[in-house]
Amino acid sequence: MKTEAEALDMIGDHFRRARLAAGLTQEQVADLAGISRPRYRDVETGAAAARATTLINVARALGLEMMLVPQAMVPAIEALLSPQGEDDRPAFSPQAEGDDE
Amino acid sequence: MKTEAEALDMIGDHFRRARLAAGLTQEQVADLAGISRPRYRDVETGAAAARATTLINVARALGLEMMLVPQAMVPAIEALLSPQGEDDRPAFSPQAEGDDE
DNA sequence: AAAATTTGATCCGCAAACATATCTCAGTAG
DNA sequence: CTACTGAGATATGTTTGCGGATCAAATTTT
Numbered sequence: 149m150k151t152e153a154e155a156l157d158m159i160g161d162h163f164r165r166a167r168l169a170a171g172l173t174q175e176q177v178a179d180l181a182g183i184s185r186p187r188y189r190d191v192e193t194g195a196a197a198a199r200a201t202t203l204i205n206v207a208r209a210l211g212l213e214m215m216l217v218p219q220a221m222v223p224a225i226e227a228l229l230s231p232q233g234e235d236d237r238p239a240f241s242p243q244a245e246g247d248d249e
Numbered sequence: 250m251k252t253e254a255e256a257l258d259m260i261g262d263h264f265r266r267a268r269l270a271a272g273l274t275q276e277q278v279a280d281l282a283g284i285s286r287p288r289y290r291d292v293e294t295g296a297a298a299a300r301a302t303t304l305i306n307v308a309r310a311l312g313l314e315m316m317l318v319p320q321a322m323v324p325a326i327e328a329l330l331s332p333q334g335e336d337d338r339p340a341f342s343p344q345a346e347g348d349d350e
Numbered sequence: 351a352a353a354a355t356t357t358g359a360t361c362c363g364c365a366a367a368c369a370t371a372t373c374t375c376a377g378t379a380g
Numbered sequence: 381c382t383a384c385t386g387a388g389a390t391a392t393g394t395t396t397g398c399g400g401a402t403c404a405a406a407t408t409t410t
Contacts, residue, residue, distance in 0.1 A: 159317065175357090198397070213317070218314070222316065225316065285369050298367080357404100359404080372391085377385085379382100380381100
């Protein structure tokens with residue numbers, strides 16, 4: 149695995165930013181997402197490949213939403229989010245698709 | 250859990266659409282994503298809460314990308330994708346956040 | 351300073367995702 | 381009818397995410 153780990157790391161970084169911006173502790177977010185604190189920590193650090201439902205719950209606890217979009221549309225969406233400059237950082241870099249790896 | 254199952258179902262439906270649009274078999278996509286066919290089938294049917302890396306790989310195998318976006322921006326992004334009307338269907342409905350459940 | 355809070359990190363036990371193999375059924379082609 | 385392909389479904393065993401408890405380090409608060 150290669151890009152997968154990077155993706156997880158970017159997700160975790162995104163979550164951390166959103167959490168700090170919201171002024172929440174790890175435990176608070178973990179509780180909101182319905183997961184344990186050690187596990188939320190793993191998500192933030194990208195230590196583990198969390199389940200889809202876990203990521204969805206964490207995202208929603210932080211006011212975020214996971215979306216599936218065509219790779220070709222990613223730049224446009226990023227452009228749409230950047231100016232808003234809240235705390236939104238698109239999740240994954242669309243660096244070509246390595247298919248598997 | 251409630252909405253989680255729905256989200257998984259929507260993801261699976263999205264994948265299936267993209268797969269058929271690409272003219273690929275389940276086995277081909279599973280191979281591209283680096284997972285077994287029975288498991289990819291579970292993903293399509295929403296039977297299992299796949300891992301984050303699994304979803305990322307499947308998405309990329311289908312020319313899609315997963316993104317984390319502020320819930321407030323979801324409608325705008327959907328509007329951006331709708332006109333394209335290819336095979337893009339935003340993944341999850343942003344119906345408030347149930348936090349945990 | 352000490353005390354409280356937040357975070358990093360680890361272990362154990364359990365549940366679930368995962369691979370592999372196998373079987374069946376629907377559809378199409380021979 | 382038989383042969384082939386795509387897809388649904390199940391069984392077994394391995395891997396791993398997960399909760400809970402527990403520890404220490406870093407930060408903040410009094």
